[in-house]
Amino acid sequence: MSPQETAPGPAQTPRRSKITPERAQEFYAAVLDMLRESGYEALTMEGVASRTRCGKSTLYRQWGSKPELVVAALHGTRQALLPHIDTGSLAGDLREAARAIGAGSGRDTPLMHALSHAALQSPELLCALREALILPGLATIDDMVRRGAERGEIPADNPAAEFVSAQLLGAMRARPLLEGKYADEVYLTRFVDNAILPSLGLGASSA
Amino acid sequence: MSPQETAPGPAQTPRRSKITPERAQEFYAAVLDMLRESGYEALTMEGVASRTRCGKSTLYRQWGSKPELVVAALHGTRQALLPHIDTGSLAGDLREAARAIGAGSGRDTPLMHALSHAALQSPELLCALREALILPGLATIDDMVRRGAERGEIPADNPAAEFVSAQLLGAMRARPLLEGKYADEVYLTRFVDNAILPSLGLGASSA
DNA sequence: GCGTATCGGTACACTGGCGTATCGAAGACC
DNA sequence: GGTCTTCGATACGCCAGTGTACCGATACGC
Missing domain, CATH: 1.10.357.10 (Tetracycline Repressor, domain 2)
Incomplete structure (x- = not known):
């Protein structure tokens, strides 16, 4: 559009x-x-x-x-939130995504923050917010996970797989309340390494 | 107070x-x-x-x-967000916390939602929000993790441990945007079982 | 019982944003 | 070049919320 x-x-x-x-x-x-x-x-x-x-x-x-x-x-203003990422491994992809999201967190996080409450009271706004900010990133992450499963890095029915995007989005939205600052590259990378990858059964060393 | x-x-x-x-x-x-x-x-x-x-x-x-x-x-109105929970195992504690949070999600999640943006523009409000809603729950979760480490269920230096509370809070805040509804008991329990516990190295069967 | 201070309720001035109407100016089209 | 449309700007009425002032009623302390 x-x-x-x-x-x-x-x-x-x-x-x-x-x-x-x-x-x-x-x-x-x-x-x-x-x-x-x-x-x-x-x-x-x-x-x-x-x-x-x-x-x-x-x-x-x-x-x-x-x-x-x-x-x-x-x-x-549909601009790519996440560039195309394909490092060849799921761990690499997720780390790269963490970097990209963290780098853009000063742009997208405040926007989500600003709209998240208003969106819950207006269906049109919620829809626009999801289509413009949430779903593209969601699809990108889910694609990474799917490719990782196709490569056999994780089982196709890994129960944590469906939560990866929620975990990333959650980290973005939780940190401002916990620590008073946006989730940056460093934080998100640590989060991926120490929480998301382990939840998928991928040790931190599997890069 | x-x-x-x-x-x-x-x-x-x-x-x-x-x-x-x-x-x-x-x-x-x-x-x-x-x-x-x-x-x-x-x-x-x-x-x-x-x-x-x-x-x-x-x-x-x-x-x-x-x-x-x-x-x-x-x-x-400092009311206990989380009742005292001590089931004897970390997995049990976290599942119970997920239930309690989910049951109260109709009460606390909207409140956090309503205040999270305003809080970022007013230091006093941010402080009050953290003291009243965030920190008590945070402390409760961190206590669970600490007890679990003391019991030897997880290593004391488990790198995912510090992210448990962030993940729970994040799930509460992410789901409304992802799926348009608050994180309820069912969702949070699945999240704990499939994402948080595995990130800690606790299989879903270790209840 | 009486004085007093606070309560609940209302009226007020003030501000600020919404959405409309109006108008001159400037660009587009022929 | 003439006409016509849209732009940018401003003025306006309207409404809603803030914070103040005032007032009678009422419950408390003595």
């Missing part, structure tokens, strides 16, 4: 809109930034307008309301 | 306050209930006043402002 959907290119539809796809991305980026900084409730249309240097009327013309704008921002 | 602190008993101080400790508990319970239902931002002093059938003036007289009221509510 590219930004073209909300602002069609001139070739496809002769609608004259000065909101180019690039401009839409600016709006979306501003919205997500402000969400990260202050949360969903504190996000105001006036704030978005002033940060993007546009009038409120533009926002309401294009997106109708604040919830719709946020949903559009989530859908419109 | 008993409610006496905010509403001293008649024996200690001759101040005449009609807000008895029991009445204070009613206020605190209402605040926490409303937090669970709608979150921190949506909590209004007017709402608290109307639910507790008191005037706003009473709230402002006693607690000064909304943040202070919330902090007081958290401090004032």
Whole structure:
């Protein structure tokens, strides 16, 4: 789903809109930034307008309301949370994923934090949050586990396999409350080595 | 820290306050209930006043402002999140803890959810949240692990040991996003059996 | 019983955000 | 170049919540 959907290119539809796809991305980026900084409730249309240097009327013309704008921002900025990872071993993949998630934790964790409560009260928002942030990462992790099982590194019916993504996501969300800071590369790598891999029956030495 | 602190008993101080400790508990319970239902931002002093059938003036007289009221509510209702658990084995303890947490998940998880974002923006609130909700449970879990190590069920330097509480808390916080519902008894028990215990090197059969 | 202080309730001013309407300016299209 | 549409900006009405002020009622201490 590219930004073209909300602002069609001139070739496809002769609608004259000065909101180019690039401009839409600016709006979306501003919205997500402000969400990260202050949360969903504190996000105001006036704030978005002033940060993007546009009038409120533009926002309401294009997106109708604040919830719709946020949903559009989530859908419109599908950027790869996790790069493609395939180190050849499950342990290597998970460590690499821990590094990637940790490196991006300053970006994605606050966003999830900011939206997780609001999402539980609005089905559309929950759906957008899951599709934009949760599911892609989930699929990536589950793919790693599946490939590991295909290679025979772990049994296909390893009971811990289905919890790997939940463990990673959980670590991201638990640490801020436990220690007051986001889960970074170092923490997540230790978590993978000391908790996830052992739960799969992979010793820390099997790299 | 008993409610006496905010509403001293008649024996200690001759101040005449009609807000008895029991009445204070009613206020605190209402605040926490409303937090669970709608979150921190949506909590209004007017709402608290109307639910507790008191005037706003009473709230402002006693607690000064909304943040202070919330902090007081958290401090004032220190109820045991986890009952005392000692089944004699670490696996048994953790399974029992999973049951207890799952049974109370309708109570504590929404509260953590509601406060976790607001807490990251207010040090006082974060502190109160950790002291009231996080640390007691954390200590209980860590105690279980420590006892298990003393009994020799796991090595004292088991690298997964320090992550047990983070994993449990993480599971509580991850599932709502992954599956859209709170972590209940069934889920947490499976999580303990299939992820946490294996990470500690305890097979699912070692009950 | 009487004085007093606090309670519950309401009215008030103030703030801030939402969503609409309006308007001049600037770009797009012919 | 002329027309038309959309943009950016501002002003407005509306609503909701905060925190204060006031008031009668009521329970307590003496």
